[in-house]
Amino acid sequence: MATETILIQAHQAIPEQLLVQTPPPLSCSIPAATFVCCKSYHLELMPYMQMLAQQQPAGSGRIDYPQALNIAYLDADIQLLSILSGLNNLKLAAEYHQTHTKQHIHQQALQLLEYFQCTQVCHKLPAFMSTLEHRLLLIARALMLEPDILFIDKPFQGLDMYEHDILGTHLINISRELHITVVSSAVSLAFMKKSAQHIIYCDNQAFYAYNEWARFKQQHPELFEH
Amino acid sequence: MKYFLQYFLGAPGRWFIQSTHTFFATLQFTFCVLQRGLHYQHKHPKHKVIKQVTTAQIIFSGIDALFPTLFILSLLISFSVTAQLILFLQNIATEKEVISLLTQFIALQLSPTITAIVLIARSGSAITVDLGNMSINHEIKGLRLLGVDPLIYLAYPRLIGLAISQMTLAVYFSVLTMLLGVLFAGLLGSPSNFKYFFILIDAISITELWLFLIKNAICGIAIAAYACYFGLQVKNSVTEVPQATQQAIVKSLMAIFFINAIFALF
Numbered sequence: 001m002a003t004e005t006i007l008i009q010a011h012q013a014i015p016e017q018l019l020v021q022t023p024p025p026l027s028c029s030i031p032a033a034t035f036v037c038c039k040s041y042h043l044e045l046m047p048y049m050q051m052l053a054q055q056q057p058a059g060s061g062r063i064d065y066p067q068a069l070n071i072a073y074l075d076a077d078i079q080l081l082s083i084l085s086g087l088n089n090l091k092l093a094a095e096y097h098q099t100h101t102k103q104h105i106h107q108q109a110l111q112l113l114e115y116f117q118c119t120q121v122c123h124k125l126p127a128f129m130s131t132l133e134h135r136l137l138l139i140a141r142a143l144m145l146e147p148d149i150l151f152i153d154k155p156f157q158g159l160d161m162y163e164h165d166i167l168g169t170h171l172i173n174i175s176r177e178l179h180i181t182v183v184s185s186a187v188s189l190a191f192m193k194k195s196a197q198h199i200i201y202c203d204n205q206a207f208y209a210y211n212e213w214a215r216f217k218q219q220h221p222e223l224f225e226h
Numbered sequence: 227m228k229y230f231l232q233y234f235l236g237a238p239g240r241w242f243i244q245s246t247h248t249f250f251a252t253l254q255f256t257f258c259v260l261q262r263g264l265h266y267q268h269k270h271p272k273h274k275v276i277k278q279v280t281t282a283q284i285i286f287s288g289i290d291a292l293f294p295t296l297f298i299l300s301l302l303i304s305f306s307v308t309a310q311l312i313l314f315l316q317n318i319a320t321e322k323e324v325i326s327l328l329t330q331f332i333a334l335q336l337s338p339t340i341t342a343i344v345l346i347a348r349s350g351s352a353i354t355v356d357l358g359n360m361s362i363n364h365e366i367k368g369l370r371l372l373g374v375d376p377l378i379y380l381a382y383p384r385l386i387g388l389a390i391s392q393m394t395l396a397v398y399f400s401v402l403t404m405l406l407g408v409l410f411a412g413l414l415g416s417p418s419n420f421k422y423f424f425i426l427i428d429a430i431s432i433t434e435l436w437l438f439l440i441k442n443a444i445c446g447i448a449i450a451a452y453a454c455y456f457g458l459q460v461k462n463s464v465t466e467v468p469q470a471t472q473q474a475i476v477k478s479l480m481a482i483f484f485i486n487a488i489f490a491l492f
Contacts, residue, residue: 055371082360096372102274
């Protein structure tokens with residue numbers, strides 16, 4: 001079963017950047033082709049996401065990657081390259097790394113634009129795109145390198161409810177249709193209920209990992225009081 | 227008063243230390259960019275991405291500058307400097323000395339300097355602003371996350387593009403300034419001055435031509451290196467962009483005159 005394969009296992013890991021603050025250590029397993037939601041009202045999760053995505057080292061504890069992984073990481077700060085059109089932005093990294101032939105990369109980029117229903121931004125510069133189009137193109141650009149796992153920090157920042165729903169549907173589809181593990185932070189409880197197959201929650205004391213919504217709700221009733 | 231004097235007297239020293247530090251940092255940056263870029267091109271010889279960015283840079287810095295900027299400048303300088311020099315010098319010097327002075331002063335020294343100044347104003351500043359804004363908007367961070375080295379993708383093509391642009395623009399400007407100068411000298415003075423057209427062709431030796439091209443290539447690389455270095459130094463605020471641009475322009479200008487002074491020794 002593809003969903004049984006563990007991609008990342010963290011054992012009492014704390015990001016190096018946070019070591020002096022003694023935050024709670026993270027222990028969790030991230031299986032393949034699942035949608036993982038990370039949530040905390042007390043802690044900034046970005047350093048933990050970066051640590052899992054190999055963007056910064058673990059200051060203590062250990063993170064295991066049982067198999068070689070192609071990891072994509074996105075956060076709310078990252079922008080498309082302003083001097084390139086939407087299509088060229090998508091093709092850039094794949095062409096730079098020569099993942100496939102030029103024609104194949106072009107076709108792959110067009111297919112992703114169609115998949116995300118963004119063909120209208122093909123020849124647009126990022127300055128003329130909406131926030132949603134921009135966010136979708138960033139995800140598509142990361143997917144061009146065919147990652148096994150996509151970390152996306154604060155994906156819904158700056159989006160209205162309508163755009164939130166569209167992006168949410170796309171993120172769920174990435175894990176279910178493209179079989180890419182998606183790890184997302186800072187999502188609403190409603191979205192977590194709808195999408196999450198695994199939940200990593202942190203209160204002000206520790207991290208908790210759940211593989212079903214019901215158990216998460218049962219263990220943290222204080223979150224649902226209002 | 228004491229502190230003011232200490233600060234005032236220390237200023238030249240501080241300026242010297244800072245300038246030396248920037249010079250060596252930019253030199254190291256240049257070697258790093260060239261080494262990574264050449265290694266990448268060696269690894270991917272059929273690669274089009276870098277060639278595309280380099281071509282775009284040559285079009286922006288080289289071809290777009292040909293007309294009207296450099297054409298009008300060459301027209302004005304040929305009229306105000308070259309033609310006047312010919313008309314003045316032919317009364318006090320031999321034909322050979324006039325030609326020698328024209329080639330040494332106008333073609334080999336003045337023209338590359340003016341071309342470099344135009345390149346700094348047009349392209350150097352634009353590169354710094356471009357890269358500075360990319361840094362602030364986290365576009366460069368995005369590139370790094372995709373495994374794209376910004377030094378290879380952004381800096382290397384600009385270094386090569388500006389080196390090629392500076393070489394070609396300097397040749398274009400020198401030739402145009404000399405030929406138009408002779409034309410104006412013929413029109414303003416005596417038609418016999420048209421004889422310089424034929425003498426000019428043989429006036430520059432192959433060694434001088436090579437030195438001229440090498441000097442201009444180095445000038446182009448220096449302009450791009452300072453522009454990229456200061457552009458990539460921008461980190462957080464938009465207020466850093468004009469400061470970086472100003473620094474890049476000033477340091478590039480100094481580098482150009484420094485390189486010219488060194489090549490004047492040969």
